[in-house]
Amino acid sequence: MSRSATRPTGEAPAVVHVTGARPNFPKAAPVVAALARAGVDQRLVHTGQHYDERMSEVFFRQLGLPEPDVDLGVGSGSQATQTAAAMVALEELFTAAPPRVVVVYGDVNSTLAAALVAAKLQIPVAHVEAGLRSFDTTMPEEVNRLVTDRLSDLLFATSPDAVAHLGNEGIPADRIHFTGNPMIDTLLANLDRFDADRARKRHALSGPYAVATLHRPANVDATEDAAALVAGLHEVADQVPLVLPLHPRGRARLEEAGLGRHPAVRVVEPQGYVEFLSLVRGSELVVTDSGGVQEETTVLGVPCLTLRANTERPVTITHGTNRLVSREDLPDTVREVLGTPAGEHPAPPLWDGKAGPRIADVLTGFLR
Template structure:
C-alpha cells in the first residue's frame, strides 16, 4: 500500500448516520481519512442538514452527480470516483448500505485493485426486483472487509462463499448515531410545530413497489387513508413518487399531514413520540426497533428480519394495513422490548478497530490472495 488513507463514500440520506460514528472513531485513532459525497441525494432536506446535525465534516469532495436513472447515476458516480481514486491512491475505500453510490464505488475500487470495506454487509431480502438487493450482493462479493449488523447476515455471507476471515460482526453504526442523539429527539416540539395532536402515526413511503405503478399507488393511498380515518398521520414525503401519489389523491384526507422531508433530529423526534410508524424504508425499521415504536412495514419482505425477531417491526400488505394499525393503536406502546445483539452504540468503535489494523498492514489484500 502506498498510503494509509481511508476514503469514505456517502451518497444518500441513509448513508450519513451510518458513516458518522465510523469517521469519528477513526479520527480518534489518528487515521488519515477523506469524506466523499457523490451527491446522489443533494438538496438541503435529503443531505446537507445531515452533515450539520450529525457533526459530519464537510465533504472533501462532492461529485454532484444528482438524480437520474440507475444506469446514468451509477455511471456518473463511477466516472467521478475513478478519477478521484487514481489521484488519491487510498489504502481502503469504505462504502455504506445499498444505494447506487455503494455499488458504484465498489466496482471502481475492485477494478483499480483498491481494498474495499462494506458497512452493513450481508443483508438480504432475496428479492432481486429491488435494486438495493442487487447492490448488496455485488458489493459483498467485491469487499475485503465486510461489517455485519446482525447474525443472519453472517449466515447469508457464508452461504454465498465469502471467506469467514473477511467478515466481522460489529453491530449497527446507525444505532450508534441514534443513541448518541437520543436526548435531542423532542417529539412534542416537532408535533407542536406541525399542529398534530398527541395521538398520531408517522408514515414514510417511497419504494418502487409501492409508488411507481399507478395502480399500486392508488391502492397505497386507499390504505393510508383508511389509517387516517383512525388517527392523524404525519407523512414526510420523499421526492420520489410524490407526483404519482398526489395524482392518486394522497393529499385529500384532512387528517393526513403531508410535509417535506425532515432533518435527522426532527424526524426521529417525530417518530419517538408516535403511536406507530408505517413505512417501506429499511432504516426506519431499525430506528423504531430501538425506540420501541410499533412499525408496520409495507413490503412483502425485509432484509432486516432481526427487527421482527428482536424488535417492534411487522410486515403487512396494503389490504392488511388498516386492520394492523387498529390493532397496534388498541394495544398501545410497550414498556419493554428486545433489541438485537451489539446494537449498543459501539459499532463505530469496533469497525474502526478493524480498519485501523487493516491499513497498518504493508501488503495489499490482492497480493495476499495470491
C-alpha cells in the same frame, strides 16, 4: 463534475469514505469519528446522489460529520445513469490519489459504484452493513448489496443473520466482522435531542398521530400501486392523524392519486435527522417501506408496519417492533396496534452504541 477537495488532489489518504444518500450518513458518522480519534488520515466523499439540502446537507450539520472533502454532484437519474456518473467521477478521484481502503455504506447506487471502481483499481473495499438480504432481486438495493459484498475485502455485519448469509455465499470467515449497527450508535448518541413535544408543536398535533414514509418502486412507481397505497393510507387516517414526510421519489404519483385530500393526512417536506426522529419518537406507530426506519423504531420502541412482502432486516421483527404488512391488511393492522399496549423488546445483539469503534479497530488493524 466535482468541487475541489480541501486536501491536495495528489495526496492519497489512508481511507476514503463514500456516501451518497441520507441513509448513509448516520452509518458513516460513528466510523469517521472513531477513525479520527485513532489519528487515521481519511477523506469523506459525497457523490451527491441526494442533492436537496433537506436530503443530505442538513444531515452533515446535525450528525457532526465533517464537510465532505469532495462533492461529486451526481444528482438524480435512472439507476444506470446515476451509477455510471458516480463511477466516472470516482475513477478519476481514486486514480489521482489511490486510498489504501475505500469504505462504502448500505445499498444505494453510490455504494455499488464505489465498490466497482475500487475493485477494478485493486483498492480494498470495506462494506459497512454487509450481508443484509431480502432475497428479492426486483429491489435495486438487493442487487447493489449482492454485488458490493462479492467485491468487498472487509464485510461489517450488523446482525447474526447477515453473518450467516455471507458464510452461506462462500465469503471467507476472516473477511466477515460482526460489529453491530453504527446507525444505532448515531441514534443513541442523539437520543436526548429527539423532542417529541417540539415535533407535535411544529406540526400542530394535539393528540395521538402516526408517521408514514414511503418511496419504494413497488409502492409508488405504478399508477395502480400508488392509488392502492393512497386508499390504504386514507383508511389509516380515518383512525389516527397521519404525518407523511414525502420523499421526492414518487411524490408526484402519490399526489396525483389524491394523497393529501384526506383532512387527517398531513404531507410535509422531508425532515432533518433530528426532526424526523423526534416525530417518530412521539408517534403511536410508523408505516414505512424504508430499511433504516425499521431499525430506528426497534430501538425507540415504536410499533413499525413495513409495507413490503419481505425485509432484509429480520432482526427488527425477532428483536424489535417491526412487522410486515400488505396494503390490504394495513388498516386492520393499524387498528390492532392502536388497541394494544406497547410491549418490551430486547435490543438486537451489539446494537449498543459501540459499532463505530469496533469497525475502526478492524480498519486500523487492516491498515497496519
